[in-house]
Structure formats: structure tokens, C-alpha cells
Amino acid sequence: MASYQMLVKDVIKRADILLEVIDARFPDETRNNEVERDVARSKKPLIIVLNKCDLVSKEKLEETKSRLSKIAPTVFVSGKNRFGTTMLRHKILETAGIKGREILVGSLGYPNTGKSSVINGVAGKHKTGTSPISGYTKVLQLVNAGSRIMFIDTPGVIPFGENDEYIQGLLSVKDATSLKDPIGVAMKIIEKLCAENKTALESFYHITIGGQDSYDALILIGKQCNFLKKKGEVDDTRAAVRIINDWQKGLLVI
Ligand SMILES: Nc1nc2c(ncn2[C@@H]2O[C@H](COP(=O)(O)OP(=O)(O)O)[C@@H](O)[C@H]2O)c(=O)[nH]1
Ligand SMILES: [Mg+2]
Known part of the structure; x- marks a missing residue:
């Protein structure tokens, strides 16, 4: 099995809840069926994050949000402008439904969709530190975002195919x-x-x-x-x- 699939499975196994970070300008091209299926099999909750919403019109965002909400709770954010990041923080707490302990949030998505920016946007001033942990063939970064939220930041998890x-x-x-x-x-x-x-x-x-x-x-x-x-x-x-x-x-x- 390709190592990225093992890495995806590793992140899913560790996390309590998963974020699929996609680029709001082309949601369909940056979603990944295999990843969504793996998360569904794990029975762990998924939030679809439409990032880079600063580059997309409100109508298109609303249209995409209502379409993808049928698959999983969907929020639009701009990691860069810190727009929607408080909403995402609340969505994570609400969707994870875990009380009294830290919530481990895995981030999945193609390279450059903005996973690290979203994590930093949510962590913002609450950020209390990062530490590397060793994952399947790659080093994962743990980002403590405060109020019981801990992110696993993964480097370019999903590779591109030859025709991409x-x-x-x-x-x-x-x-x-x-x-x-x-x-x-x-x-x-x-x-x-x-x-x-x-x-x-x-x-x-x-x-x-x-x-x-x-x-x-x-x-x-x-x-x-x-x-x-x-x-x-x-x-x-x-x-x-x-x-x-x-x-x-x-x-x-x-
Ligand atoms: N306009 C815009 N650019 C963004 C946003 N989030 C990330 N980027 C840009 O997209 C690129 C990749 O971001 P990064 O967080 O490193 O993506 P990662 O590879 O998924 O971790 C960088 O050049 C960011 O500045 C956003 O919300 N809006
Ligand atoms: Mg990154």
C-alpha cells in the first residue's frame, strides 16, 4: 500500500475528529473520495473546511456549502485572513462531542490547500506550542490551539496523480x-x-x-x-x- 495511504490511516487512527481541507475555488477537484471513505469507515466525525474563501464569491460559497453539507458539516474559512476560524473552533468542539479531555483534530488534504494556515488561523493567540511526533514515514506536528483543541498538522498528505x-x-x-x-x-x-x-x-x-x-x-x-x-x-x-x-x-x- 502506498505510504500516503498508511499516513492517512495513521492520522485517522490517532485523531478524534478529522478536517478535510479543500480549496473553495475548486471544491470538487480538491476533495478526495478515498480519504472521505476511510474517515466514514472509522466512524469518526468529519468536518469539510472550504478554505481560501477570500477568493470566492459569497454566492458560490453558499452554494458549495449547502451541497457539501449533505456529506458532512461544512464551514468556510480563510486561514490567511483569519475569517471563520472562531466558527470552526466551535464546530470542532460541537461535532467532536468530547467532554473533559483534549480533542485531537487531524487535518487531511492535498498540498497547498491551506491545512497549516487553517490550523494557525484557529490556534491564533490561543496557540500554546507545537511539538513533533513521529507518524508513518513522516514527522507530524502537534499544534496546541488551546481550549482542549490539539491539531495534528500533516505535510502534503495526499499526493497528486500523474494526470493531475x-x-x-x-x-x-x-x-x-x-x-x-x-x-x-x-x-x-x-x-x-x-x-x-x-x-x-x-x-x-x-x-x-x-x-x-x-x-x-x-x-x-x-x-x-x-x-x-x-x-x-x-x-x-x-x-x-x-x-x-x-x-x-x-x-x-x-
Ligand atoms: N488567499 C488565501 N491564501 C491562502 C489561504 N490559506 C492558505 N493560503 C495560501 O496557500 C498556500 C499554502 O498554504 P499552506 O497553509 O502552507 O498549505 P498546506 O500545504 O495545506 O499546509 C500559501 O501560499 C498560503 O499563503 C487563504 O485562506 N486565502
Ligand atoms: Mg502544511
């Missing part, structure tokens, strides 16, 4: 220049924005997207940015890199 390059681009695990197919990744970003907040994309790049496909939109953006090659045609790779960089800097909101 676009998720790695979306999640900023790989920067634009390390991607094998920046144009493909940029097209995915355009598709996502067109489906969810086309006006934001249009106004950010000062373009109007009609019925074109995502490649045509990429060319439009390249043209608008004046990324031209010698013969006057649009430099599609340069346009793709620009779009990915803007996305990874959090300039493009859904």
Missing part, C-alpha cells in the same frame, strides 16, 4: 514555468472562470468573451496584453504563463 498537472497548477504547487503544459492549464483556469464568474475574468483583462472556446479566450487575453511574436501572431505560451501567474497570485476571483 492542472490541479497542481490550480493549487500553485507548480509555478507556471515548471508546468509541462501551461497552455492546457491556463485553458482549464479560463474554463473554470467562464463557468463561474465570466464577468470578473472579462473585466480583469478588459476583454469580452462571446461564444469562443477557452483557447480563443486565451488568445484574446494575449492580444490584449500585447504578447505578440515576430510575425504578429499571439504568443500563446506567454499568455498562458501570465494567466497562471495571475491566478496563483489570487488576482482572479471566482
